[in-house]
Amino acid sequence: MSLLDVRDLSVVFQRRGERPFTAVDKVSFSVEPGQTVGLVGESGCGKSVTSLAIMGLLPRRGNKVTGEVNFDGADLLKLRPDDMRDRRGRDIGMIFQDPLSSLNPVVPIGVQVAEVLERHRGMDRKVAMKEARELLDAVGIPDPMRRLKEYPHQISGGMRQRALIAIALACKPRLLIADEPTTALDVTIQAQILTLLKQLVDETGTALIMITHDLGVVAGLCDTVNVLYGGKVVERAERHELFARPRHPYTHGLLNSVPRLDSPRGERLHAIRGSVADNIPWVEGCAFAPRCDNVVDACLEGTPPLEPTATGGDLRCNNPVSEEVAVP
Amino acid sequence: MTESTERTGPLVELRDVKVHFPIKSGVLFDRTVGHVYAVDGVSLSINKGETYGLVGESGCGKSTLGRGLLRLVEPTDGEVVFDGTDVRALKGEAMRKMRRRIQMIFQDPLSSLDPRQSVESLLVEGLKAHGLAKDKAATAKRLREALAAVGLPASALSKYPHEFSGGQRQRIGIARALVLDPDLIVADEPVSALDVSIQAQVINLLEELQNEHGLTYLIIAHDLAVVRHIADTVGVMYLGGLVEEASSDDLYREPMHPYTKALMSAVPVPDPQVEDRRERILLAGDLPSPTNPPAGCRFHTRCPWAQPTRCAEERPALRQVLDGHRVACHYAEDIAAGRIRPHEVEPELVRPDDGAAPGDTGELIPTP
Numbered sequence: 001m002s003l004l005d006v007r008d009l010s011v012v013f014q015r016r017g018e019r020p021f022t023a024v025d026k027v028s029f030s031v032e033p034g035q036t037v038g039l040v041g042e043s044g045c046g047k048s049v050t051s052l053a054i055m056g057l058l059p060r061r062g063n064k065v066t067g068e069v070n071f072d073g074a075d076l077l078k079l080r081p082d083d084m085r086d087r088r089g090r091d092i093g094m095i096f097q098d099p100l101s102s103l104n105p106v107v108p109i110g111v112q113v114a115e116v117l118e119r120h121r122g123m124d125r126k127v128a129m130k131e132a133r134e135l136l137d138a139v140g141i142p143d144p145m146r147r148l149k150e151y152p153h154q155i156s157g158g159m160r161q162r163a164l165i166a167i168a169l170a171c172k173p174r175l176l177i178a179d180e181p182t183t184a185l186d187v188t189i190q191a192q193i194l195t196l197l198k199q200l201v202d203e204t205g206t207a208l209i210m211i212t213h214d215l216g217v218v219a220g221l222c223d224t225v226n227v228l229y230g231g232k233v234v235e236r237a238e239r240h241e242l243f244a245r246p247r248h249p250y251t252h253g254l255l256n257s258v259p260r261l262d263s264p265r266g267e268r269l270h271a272i273r274g275s276v277a278d279n280i281p282w283v284e285g286c287a288f289a290p291r292c293d294n295v296v297d298a299c300l301e302g303t304p305p306l307e308p309t310a311t312g313g314d315l316r317c318n319n320p321v322s323e324e325v326a327v328p
Numbered sequence: 329m330t331e332s333t334e335r336t337g338p339l340v341e342l343r344d345v346k347v348h349f350p351i352k353s354g355v356l357f358d359r360t361v362g363h364v365y366a367v368d369g370v371s372l373s374i375n376k377g378e379t380y381g382l383v384g385e386s387g388c389g390k391s392t393l394g395r396g397l398l399r400l401v402e403p404t405d406g407e408v409v410f411d412g413t414d415v416r417a418l419k420g421e422a423m424r425k426m427r428r429r430i431q432m433i434f435q436d437p438l439s440s441l442d443p444r445q446s447v448e449s450l451l452v453e454g455l456k457a458h459g460l461a462k463d464k465a466a467t468a469k470r471l472r473e474a475l476a477a478v479g480l481p482a483s484a485l486s487k488y489p490h491e492f493s494g495g496q497r498q499r500i501g502i503a504r505a506l507v508l509d510p511d512l513i514v515a516d517e518p519v520s521a522l523d524v525s526i527q528a529q530v531i532n533l534l535e536e537l538q539n540e541h542g543l544t545y546l547i548i549a550h551d552l553a554v555v556r557h558i559a560d561t562v563g564v565m566y567l568g569g570l571v572e573e574a575s576s577d578d579l580y581r582e583p584m585h586p587y588t589k590a591l592m593s594a595v596p597v598p599d600p601q602v603e604d605r606r607e608r609i610l611l612a613g614d615l616p617s618p619t620n621p622p623a624g625c626r627f628h629t630r631c632p633w634a635q636p637t638r639c640a641e642e643r644p645a646l647r648q649v650l651d652g653h654r655v656a657c658h659y660a661e662d663i664a665a666g667r668i669r670p671h672e673v674e675p676e677l678v679r680p681d682d683g684a685a686p687g688d689t690g691e692l693i694p695t696p
Contacts, residue, residue: 042523142613142675156614186385186550188611191594195610213524216596220603239600257528259557261595262602265576268535269557271528275493 002030002070003207004054004175009067011046011053023049025231025282026067031175036201036208038222038239040215042254044276046231047211051177053077054209055094056084071175090120093168093206097180099160103152109136109163110148116170135166140196158189165196172204179211194221215258219243227251230279230287233306237313247309247320249294286318294319338373338409339512339544340397345370345406347389347396351619365618366392368568369406371646374512374561379538379545381559381576383552383591387615388565390548394514397546398430399423411511428458431505435517437497441489447475447500448485454508474507477540478533495526499533506537514546519554531558552595556580564588567626568618570646574653584655584664586633613675625658632670633663 011024024046031037039047052058053065056076069076072091076084088094096102104112113135114128123131129148136144139162141155152160161181168176178197182190198221201208210222218225218239225242227235227250235248246252256270278290285300286292292299298318306316347367352358367389374380382390396403399415408415410430418426434440441450451471455461472482478499489497498518505513518534519527535558537543549555555562556576563573564585572585583589590609597603611630616622622629628639638658646656649664662668 042525140675158614186615187552187594188385188590189614190596191608192610194596195608214596215524215598216603219598219600220596220606243598243600254524255598257525258598259528259531259553260599261553261556261580261592261597262599263557265556265580267557269528269532271532272525273529275495275526276523277493 003033003035003072004031004209005068005070006030006050006054007068007070009050009053009069010065011049011058012064012066014062014064020064022282023231024053027228027231027233028067029226029233029236031207031209033174033207034201034205035224036210036222038218038225039209039211039228040213040218040225041228042213042276045228047213047228048179050228051094051179051209051211055088055092055177056081086120089116089173090171091173092175092177093171093173095161095164095168095176095178095181097183099157099164099184100152102164103160105152108149108151109155113148113163113167113170116167120171131170132166135170136163139163139166139169139200140192141166157185158192161185161189161193162196165193165200169200169204169206173206175207175209176201177209177211180213181210182217183212183214190217197221215243215255227254230276230282232282232287232303232316233314234288234316235313236306236315237309237311241311241313245311245323247313247315247323248317249292249319249321250288252321253291253293286316294321337375339376339411340374340546341407341409342373342393342397343371343407343409345393345396345408346404347392347401348404362619365568365621367396367403368621370565370568370570371406372563372570372573374544374546376511376544377538377542378561379547379559381555381562382546382548382565383550383555383562384565385550385591385615387567387618389568389618390550390565391516393565394432394516394546394548397514398427398432400432425458428454428508429511431508431510431513433498433501433505433513433515433518436521437494437501438489440501441497441504443489446486446488450489450500451475451485451504451507454504458508460508470507474503477506477537478503493526494522495529498522498526498530502530502533502537506541509541510543512544512546514548516548517550518547520549520551527554534558552591564591567616567621569626569656570654571627571656572654573646574650578650578653582664584649584653584660585627585657586631586663586670587627590632609670612673625656630673632673633659633668634673635659635668 007028008026009024010026013021013023027050041047054069065077110129110132113132114125117123117128117131133144133148136147141147141159141162182193212218222239225237225239226233229250235251246255253272257272259269272291274291279287280290282303286304289295289299296319304316304318306314309315345367346369349364349366350360351362353361370393384390392401395401397408452461455467461467475482475484480499519530522530547555547558559576562576562579563570566587572588583592590611593609613630616629624640624642625644628634644656644658646654649655649660659668
């Protein structure tokens with residue numbers, strides 16, 4: 001059985017006087033223990049909202065969350081807030097994009113790590129601080145004894161992200177959700193953090209959901225990749241398969257539009273035309289149709305279904321890119 | 329439009345440019361307690377019609393150097409020569425006139441466009457400032473041309489910035505620079521705020537405009553892949569200094585400075601087969617504070633190839649190692665030939681509070 005099984009998860013933002021907006025539209029995916037799953041897409045595709053919905057972190061007012069999030073035999077969406085609080089941080093850890101705004105600026109790092117241990121593992125402050133020191137050491141923070149007493153503003157961005165990872169991993173969660181964990185960091189620091197995450201996943205056997213817009217990050221880290229567009233999964237595949245033979249025109253376009261360090265210089269990039277603003281609602285057809293080069297009549301006649309492919313993935317497209325067309 | 333004679337050779341020359349920001353402290357009387365050495369001795373030249381890409385991580389001084397070129401921040405020392413004129417010696421009106429020929433594109437199109445000005449008013453502002461908006465019909469034509477060049481309809485003129493998407497806003501920013509018919513465009517992170525699919529559109533646009541108008545670009549970016557794609561020559565900056573400069577192809581084929589090597593190996597490539605095989609050079613620790621840069625080679629505290637002699641004492645000059653390939657490393661040849669092997673480096677503690685925060689974007693603002 002899967003560790004996490006998300007079934008038809010939908011999130012609708014409802015505001016008085018405004019039309020409801022479907023941010024996440026019947027997204028389903030599952031995560032096996034020890035597996036790394038990627039959610040990829042551009043801004044506004046619903047990848048972060050998906051993770052917040054799984055964690056139960058969306059405000060109750062103004063949002064309608066439907067579907068199922070089965071984790072370890074229980075539907076997280078149906079848990080009482082108290083029970084969810086017990087699980088959050090203990091069974092599921094989360095790392096956010098901006099480490100400065102997700103750490104409390106007026107509480108020392110050590111206390112912030114120890115807090116989790118006290119809350120979930122019933123340790124007293126002294127024992128928890130000792131454990132916190134070891135955790136900071138494990139995520140590669142030099143001189144952890146001194147760092148314990150310091151405040152977030154006193155350490156660098158990369159170190160803050162490491163501290164956040166230490167907090168997320170404090171209770172040895174079975175699932176870790178990382179929402180753009182390296183976007184705010186420089187490339188050399190990003191490489192450090194990604195190596196650390198990979199190493200921790202290998203050592204502790206925790207499953208990881210990696211949410212990112214960066215296809216390069218996904219290529220090196222994830223086992224399975226879900227590509228999101230307009231709140232729906234448009235393509236899912238094993239990573240080698242996805243990058244070698246992208247079938248959805250959006251995935252294909254995305255891979256072609258990134259300048260690569262190892263591609264010849266001065267070649268024109270194949271940009272995807274238009275912008276997300278051109279999307280049509282899914283009920284009328286494929287949201288990507290107005291920007292798609294492969295568009296056919298069927299694309300404007302209702303939502304294309306997500307169908308399994310021959311290679312074990314899933315695809316939501318009426319006229320996919322042929323398998324022979326490889327990415328240059 | 330260009331009044332300069334047909335000179336080949338460099339359009340811009342920077343000679344040992346330094347930008348130091350004083351750090352002030354005190355309640356009644358400001359005392360200078362130190363300096364942020366944002367740019368500390370950079371020399372480079374950009375040829376006409378060429379694209380020069382400046383890369384480096386946040387806090388390396390790349391943005392400050394771009395601003396120093398336009399004198400948006402005043403360089404502390406050094407020479408900035410633009411088309412044969414020493415820009416730093418220009419005063420008042422002469423400097424203002426010169427600015428028409430050097431335009432800038434900023435990173436965040438939303439905060440660099442006044443939300444209360446219509447696109448027309450945004451575009452015409454520069455023309456008026458330079459006395460080029462005298463003839464109404466000609467001005468209107470010019471605005472329409474600039475918009476057409478960046479792929480926006482003429483109807484955009486009466487709209488306001490909030491009515492556009494991020495990519496379109498960046499196009500307005502480019503049109504604003506273009507309308508003055510500049511010789512040099514300094515683009516500071518022109519695509520980093522945009523989604524990848526939009527990034528490609530803007531990169532293509534910048535390339536088209538260069539071909540049509542014969543523009544010279546100074547592109548400042550942290551994304552090596554973008555710079556490699558667009559630039560003819562690439563300069564890599566680290567902690568206020570240029571550590572390596574070569575043609576884009578050479579730099580990619582054979583990075584010679586240890587920092588460039590590490591930087592290149594850190595950039596993720598969207599190809600699992602490359603990623604699986606690739607060896608990463610992981611740098612230990614963070615960027616040292618620019619208020620108190622390490623003595624000797626700025627990179628020696630994190631360099632896996634650092635040697636006990638020279639590296640810590642003597643700051644390496646940017647020297648020609650191969651044809652058109654300049655490197656600031658004492659041991660560039662030895663490293664290239666494999667005579668020096670990389671070793672482990674213990675990460676050193678870096679305090680963000682005694683300088684610019686390494687997590688911040690490239691700007692270094694003097695503390696008030």
